[in-house]
Amino acid sequence: MFRRTRxxxxxxxxxxxxxxxxxxxxxxxxxxxEPWLRRLAELDIIADxxxxxxxxxxxxxGLPEWQAMTAWIDRHYDAYDGFVxxxxxxxxxxxxxxxxxxxxxxGKPVVVTGSSLLSRREKRAGxxxxxxxxxxxxxxxxFINAAQVAVSDVGEVAAVVGNxxxxxxxxxxxxxxxxxPIQRGVLGRVDFGIRLAGQQLRRRRRALRVRPIFETxxxxxxxxxxxxxxxxxxxxxxxxxLFVSAPGGDMNLPTLIGQLNQPRIKSLPTALYLTRRxxxxxxAHVVVVTGRDRSVxxxxxxxxxxxxxxxxxxxxxxxxxxxxxxx
Amino acid sequence: MHIYFYGPPxxxxxxxxxxxxxxDQLRQTDAYVSTNxxxxxxxxxxEVAADSRESSVPLLERMDSFIIxxxxxxxxxxxxxxxxxxxxxxxxxxxxxxxVPLIFAHLSRRELPAHIRVVAYQESALHREVVSFLSTIExxxxxxxxRIKFTLRITEAxxxxxxxxxxxxxxxxxxxxxxxxxEAMERDDEWQDYQRRRRxx
Numbered sequence: 001m002f003r004r005t006r007x008x009x010x011x012x013x014x015x016x017x018x019x020x021x022x023x024x025x026x027x028x029x030x031x032x033x034e035p036w037l038r039r040l041a042e043l044d045i046i047a048d049x050x051x052x053x054x055x056x057x058x059x060x061x062g063l064p065e066w067q068a069m070t071a072w073i074d075r076h077y078d079a080y081d082g083f084v085x086x087x088x089x090x091x092x093x094x095x096x097x098x099x100x101x102x103x104x105x106x107g108k109p110v111v112v113t114g115s116s117l118l119s120r121r122e123k124r125a126g127x128x129x130x131x132x133x134x135x136x137x138x139x140x141x142x143f144i145n146a147a148q149v150a151v152s153d154v155g156e157v158a159a160v161v162g163n164x165x166x167x168x169x170x171x172x173x174x175x176x177x178x179x180x181p182i183q184r185g186v187l188g189r190v191d192f193g194i195r196l197a198g199q200q201l202r203r204r205r206r207a208l209r210v211r212p213i214f215e216t217x218x219x220x221x222x223x224x225x226x227x228x229x230x231x232x233x234x235x236x237x238x239x240x241x242l243f244v245s246a247p248g249g250d251m252n253l254p255t256l257i258g259q260l261n262q263p264r265i266k267s268l269p270t271a272l273y274l275t276r277r278x279x280x281x282x283x284a285h286v287v288v289v290t291g292r293d294r295s296v297x298x299x300x301x302x303x304x305x306x307x308x309x310x311x312x313x314x315x316x317x318x319x320x321x322x323x324x325x326x327x
Numbered sequence: 328m329h330i331y332f333y334g335p336p337x338x339x340x341x342x343x344x345x346x347x348x349x350x351d352q353l354r355q356t357d358a359y360v361s362t363n364x365x366x367x368x369x370x371x372x373x374e375v376a377a378d379s380r381e382s383s384v385p386l387l388e389r390m391d392s393f394i395i396x397x398x399x400x401x402x403x404x405x406x407x408x409x410x411x412x413x414x415x416x417x418x419x420x421x422x423x424x425x426x427v428p429l430i431f432a433h434l435s436r437r438e439l440p441a442h443i444r445v446v447a448y449q450e451s452a453l454h455r456e457v458v459s460f461l462s463t464i465e466x467x468x469x470x471x472x473x474r475i476k477f478t479l480r481i482t483e484a485x486x487x488x489x490x491x492x493x494x495x496x497x498x499x500x501x502x503x504x505x506x507x508x509x510e511a512m513e514r515d516d517e518w519q520d521y522q523r524r525r526r527x528x
């Protein structure tokens with residue numbers, strides 16, 4: 001017997017479909033969900049859709065909301081064939097990366113997308129977004145594209161921006177970059193249909209394992225030559241990790257490594273954010289993190305520490321996440 | 328004017344004939360016609376192509392109109408129809424008489440907006456359905472096929488002129504003359520007024 005595909009739409013801002021405020025033009029609370037779905041009745045052609053409001057989108061959407069999304073997906077995983085996350089554009093690229101790590105073993109599509117339009121309430125709240133994302137995102141059409149990807153043979157976190165389907169963890173690195181016809185981190189394109197490039201992880205039956213824990217008690221510091229790093233690290237309450245950015249490349253490293261070997265820092269898991277891998281050896285408690293976006297690197301470190309829960313497994317966890325552009 | 332015609336991939340001869348009939352009719356228009364049915368031919372204006380590249384808006388969203396052959400269950404049919412509804416683009420949804428498209432299990436005909444025309448067709452009447460739909464689209468020009476034989480004696484000077492205007496072009500002398508006459512008809516206010524009065528009657 002034919003079984004209709006079921007999708008869940010989770011809302012956290014980025015839902016506005018019309019500039020003129022009307023019932024159902026945006027979702028800022030649970031009561032807006034049904035009117036929104038009725039207004040986009042054409043989605044019913046693609047799948048049966050249920051909706052849930054995770055956040056209003058009137059404040060920056062971040063870690064608590066992403067954890068709420070993964071908890072929702074975990075509770076309802078078996079009931080749906082795919083999930084669409086309607087997300088505020090401002091932090092959508094971060095969300096796509098973070099959700100990828102938290103839903104590492106997922107075998108169904110989780111598609112992140114967002115509208116370029118802002119509701120009146122969002123404008124009043126000062127919600128903004130990366131201009132590139134605004135230029136390249138669709139409104140109503142984008143939700144249809146996302147739904148179509150969510151019923152296709154994709155078994156991972158993906159992001160739909162404009163006519164491109166990105167691996168979730170790759171979006172942050174590829175934003176604003178000219179794309180090659182065949183590009184790592186690009187799962188496919190939308191033209192007159194969804195065209196997957198064949199790089200995607202396919203749907204597969206597996207028990208979902210959600211990894212939502214982040215260790216947020218982390219000191220983030222920028223190394224400035226001549227400034228003692230230990231002055232930035234409080235004794236009590238002691239942080240669980242240290243994240244250091246080091247502009248200036250290899251030139252600053254010898255002095256910096258000296259500082260990282262000081263007793264108070266030596267015991268701390270430390271992530272060193274560099275623009276490229278260094279040519280000199282680093283202390284055992286230090287792992288290099290690279291990537292275009294510093295915020296992603298910080299979150300990656302916090303997630304790795306969360307997986308280890310104070311143990312040593314944080315390095316393995318950190319190395320286990322390559323960005324989508326690197327896979 | 329950009330039209331997209333989608334026909335689900337099929338090995339059935341009757342469906343393939345229907346696709347050819349539809350494409351033959353679409354070629355009579357002055358529209359840019361894209362389709363998946365003929366080696367995925369994509370035909371868009373240079374302006375639309377450039378704009379789509381720069382803004383990363385899918386070509387799909389640049390289409391002015393859609394024709395969808397939806398007799399069989401195909402995921403792309405629903406996708407395109409959803410886009411046509413969302414973008415409020417005039418759409419002709421065709422299905423073979425005697426079949427019941429799966430789409431109507433999710434959306435009844437009454438729920439479809441007015442700009443989506445749903446037609447159960449028989450092959451013999453297919454071209455009329457397509458022409459009828461195309462004639463409702465604003466800005467669409469359909470070139471009727473010339474069927475009336477008309478003999479015209481011309482002078483050498485006229486013959487030389489026709490040769491001068493059509494030599495080394497793809498235009499035949501007959502086509503050139505038909506175009507000039509059609510242009511004159513467009514510019515002739517008296518004729519246009521007459522046509523308007525006739526349509527009102």
